[in-house]
Amino acid sequence: MAAPLSRRDIDFLLYEWLDVPALTERERFADHSRETFDGIMDVAQDMAVKLFAPHNKKGDQNQPYVGDDGKVVLIDEVKPALDEFAKAGLISCGFDESLGGIALPMVVTRAAMAWFQAANPGSSSYPFLTVGNANLIAAHGTQEQIDTWVKPMLEGRYFGTMCLSEPDVGSSLADITTKAIPAGDGTYSVSGTKMWISGGDHELTENIVHLVLAKAPGGGPGVKGISLFIVPKMLDGERNGVSLVGLNHKMGNRGTTNTLLEFDGATGYLVGEEHLGLSYMFHMMNEARIGVGFLATSIGYAGYLASLEYAKVRTQGRNPASKDPASAPIPIIEHADVKRMLLAQKAYVEGALALGLYSSKLVDEEQTAGADAAKRAHILLEVLTPIAKAWPSQWCLEANSLAIQVHGGYGYTTEFDVEQYYRDNRLNPIHEGTNGIQGLDLLGRKVVMNGGEGLAVLAETIGATIESARAAGGAAADYAEQLAGALGRLQATTATLWKGLDPAVALANSAAYLEAAGHVVIAWIWLEQLLAVGDNVGDFYDGKRAAARYFYRFELPKTGPQFDLLDSLDRTTLDTDPAWL
Incomplete structure (x- = not known):
């Protein structure tokens, strides 16, 4: 295989x-x-x-x-x-x-x-x-x-889960209704319903350790009233008041059980302090967000490789320069438009994988570097996390769509793997915080945190790559100038969006901002890879050069109109009456 x-x-x-x-x-x-x-x-x-x-x-x-x-x-x-x-x-x-x-x-x-x-x-x-x-x-x-x-x-x-959402509460965790009442012996009695719990029930292990968000007495309304509890499926050999209501049947990613769970007076153990549960849960959520980015990347990569192999062996059509209808059909990988689709996939999945690994190394830097470097790594990771989740979820899904297109009609059949890859990957723009939430997080929190420190550190990091590329000369220097212009637009547009205006106007356009910022970041990641390629020769390195060229010629220019839209402080979505829809 x-x-x-x-x-x-x-x-x-x-x-x-x-x-x-x-x-x-x-x-x-x-x-x-x-x-x-x-x-x-x-x-x-x-x-x-x-x-x-x-x-x-x-x-x-x-x-x-x-x-x-x-x-x-x-x-x-x-x-x-x-x-x-x-x-x-x-x-x-x-x-x-x-x-x-x-x-x-x-x-x-x-x-x-x-x-x-x-x-x-x-x-x-x-x-x-x-x-x-x-x-x-x-x-x-x-x-x-x-x-x-x-x-x-x-x-x-044992295996573990995270139990956040509820049937009537998706991402709005401030509105959860699951309760945790002190039992008087240091434990809590947890009651409520949790929805969309991946891995929430199975017989794969002796036990399942649920991490459950619930509200304990005295916490008040909103997210500040949320606490975090360990609630095992089994306790002392007996079921611990955690029952499976049903399984959700999904379009893709079907191999993972996805459950509706009822907690009925289940014994729970408080993690940390009361009412600080969401801050603890973000430890897992942020880790999971980068992991979801990896999942989207990995599925996109599998689809790319499958369509690449198919394009090498599937023969159809002839070279446009050939005038002989009796000549043998050629492998479709020789057609320019098929190469376009393969190059796009390569640019998406290899760029996304590089971003995921870069972000993961920042975790190692944060844990083991000196104080100043560790702080800087933490800030940079905070800014990159919503992009590392959302960009692969959007563009590696697009890679899967292109993989189906390369296969033609065969790609739309269950006999070939690429249709499953697309269905499996379609979940990733949704879970662990929808891409829309990642846009709100990036624009509403990360780039403006600590007086704009987040964006400043990102810009300094990209700027250092730009200077190295300028010194390297050649194509890298040309791309450096293009990236410098896009980075300048990102900084200027961020300032425009937050220049004393109603935050609703800025945040209404956060999805476009996330897309544009993500493309700037991936362009930077491709320039980093190009510098690592250097003067090395061979098909592998030439492939990296071709993918970088594709991204700078076909993808990064898309940010220009996006920045124009953002700079206009557009109110289209804000001013649309629900009755019109």
Whole structure:
């Protein structure tokens, strides 16, 4: 079975661009080396191809269901694959040795996980959520909570979830109604209904550790009244007042159970302090947002590689210069418009993967660099997180659409994988905060935080790349001038949007702002990759040059009209009466 990602590209990004082995000079990562990182990649690639990819289509065609005994039924292949995943240490590898891990850098664990996300989005979601859950409790829980819940999760005996939304409350968490009443013994009685809970019920593990947002007495209205609780599915061998109401049947990503859960006086354990639950949950949510960006990227990448292989072997039509109708048809990859669609996919997925790995390395910088560098990495990560979630969710989905187009009519059939890739990826602009919410976060919070510090740090970082590209000369210098102009527009437009005006006007245009800012960031990421390519020769490096050229010729110019629209302080959406729609 063909690999769903490019190992050559991952190696380029980790070693020729990001210089990840340099992290081993820091105390936390001192026991590692490039050999360690290569070993993890080898294991991840091998397991993803052999254990996860083979049942991806079967999981899609045989959705989870509730059996007569009330238990969730999954296809047989899921559990052994996940058991091997855990046995290989892939759940725990990024955690401290005290928790059973080996303290791998985040950038390496993310790269490893991308193999599984590309091979099988449904099955990979269970450990993905578990790692985020365990990270949150390890950061904010007590030692007893870590021993009781985190360690079994890292061993693969328990899996974890995040329970935020409710049937009548999507992203507006201030309006949740789930309650947590002190039980008098240090625990809480949690009651309410949670909706859209991925991995919310199954029989894959001994237990499921739910992280539940609920309101405890005395917290007042709004998000400041929200607390966070550990609510296990099983407690002392018995069901803990957590019942499965039903499964949601999805358009794609069907291999992951998606549930409606009822908490009826379930025993819960407070994480941290009362009424600070949302701040704790953002630890997992921000991690999950970058993870969703990786998921979108990985599915987009799998579709790109599938359509690339198809285009090489599918023959149709002839070269426009050929006048002989009896001549043999040519592979469609030789047609200019097919090359356009493949170049677009390549520019999207390789740019998105690079952004995800860059953002992941910022986590390592934040944890291990000196004080000033760590602070700067934190600020830059804050600004990039909404883009790292939303941009791949939009444009790698577009890559999947183009993969179907390359296949022609065959791409629209279930016999070929690309139609499933599109359906699987369509979820990613929605969950972990819709792309619209990411736009509000970027424009309403991140670029203006601390008096504009967020945007300033981003601009300084991009500016340093521009100067390096100018010094390099050639195409890189030409792109540097184009990027400098786009960056200047981004800074000026941000100032225009917030120049003493009603915030509603600015935020009404936050979606356009997110798209434009995202394209500027990906253009910067492509210039970074081009500088890493340098004077190297070969098809791989020429492919990078072609993708960078495509992005600067076809994509970055799209930001001009977007900035024009934003500068006009358009009120079209604000002034539209709902009765007109």
